[in-house]
Amino acid sequence: MQNEVPKLYGLVLAGGKSTRMGTDKGLLNYHGKPQQEFLYELLDKVCDQAFLSLREDQNQSILNDFKVVVDNNEYRGPFNGILSAHKMHPEVAWLVLACDLPLLDLQSIKTLVKSRNARQLATSFATNQSGLPEPLITIWEPKGLQKAIEHLSSAESTCPRKFLINSDIKLVTPERDELLYNANSLEDYQFAKSKIQ
Numbered sequence: 001m002q003n004e005v006p007k008l009y010g011l012v013l014a015g016g017k018s019t020r021m022g023t024d025k026g027l028l029n030y031h032g033k034p035q036q037e038f039l040y041e042l043l044d045k046v047c048d049q050a051f052l053s054l055r056e057d058q059n060q061s062i063l064n065d066f067k068v069v070v071d072n073n074e075y076r077g078p079f080n081g082i083l084s085a086h087k088m089h090p091e092v093a094w095l096v097l098a099c100d101l102p103l104l105d106l107q108s109i110k111t112l113v114k115s116r117n118a119r120q121l122a123t124s125f126a127t128n129q130s131g132l133p134e135p136l137i138t139i140w141e142p143k144g145l146q147k148a149i150e151h152l153s154s155a156e157s158t159c160p161r162k163f164l165i166n167s168d169i170k171l172v173t174p175e176r177d178e179l180l181y182n183a184n185s186l187e188d189y190q191f192a193k194s195k196i197q
């Protein structure tokens with residue numbers, strides 16, 4: 001049906017290189033388990049289905065425990081994972097999370113889902129401080145991903161934030177900016193650990 005709101009699937013992006021961290025960011029333990037697993041379980045609670053997004057050469061031993069989307073390498077960086085998922089299920093919206101968000105909690109994810117506006121291209125968290133969309137804490141509607149594909153065919157930049165900044169999206173601010181904290185380095189990891197009881 002034309003006006004039906006697309007189903008919502010969850011995607012934890014864990015196929016990056018973690019160069020700055022020096023060790024696989026998705027496997028870091030903040031809450032008693034690998035962070036990619038922790039976030040997958042949160043998404044599984046609020047989405048119709050959840051998936052882990054991985055490179056072909058990665059973590060094959062966990063494939064039995066999780067639904068996985070393997071990168072098809074048509075694109076680079078985060079869009080590689082996001083658009084591989086879109087290709088598998090082009091009819092659904094994807095709630096995309098990076099695996100390096102140690103302070104994100106279930107309540108924040110529920111807030112994003114409640115705020116969703118499926119008539120726009122995406123619903124994205126943005127910190128109070130920057131006001132800029134966080135593309136890897138975003139619900140991407142199917143038409144938003146289709147537009148991203150069109151954009152990538154001609155754009156020089158493959159940066160998802162640049163695409164969202166120029167698009168019709170809904171921005172949602174978190175209760176506290178810290179909830180969206182992104183841990184890329186060992187120093188960031190230690191800071192995040194110090195915030196978690």
Ligand SMILES: Nc1nc2c(ncn2[C@@H]2O[C@H](COP(=O)(O)OP(=O)(O)OP(=O)(O)O)[C@@H](O)[C@H]2O)c(=O)[nH]1
Nearest residue numbers: 013014015016017018019020077078080081098099
């Ligand atoms: N599936 C998939 N995920 C990716 C890819 N590139 C980055 N990501 C994920 O996107 C999120 C943000 O990645 P970045 O921190 O920008 O890049 P990174 O490669 O993980 O880390 P650096 O090497 O330190 O830049 C992380 O959750 C990554 O795992 C990719 O090619 N495929």
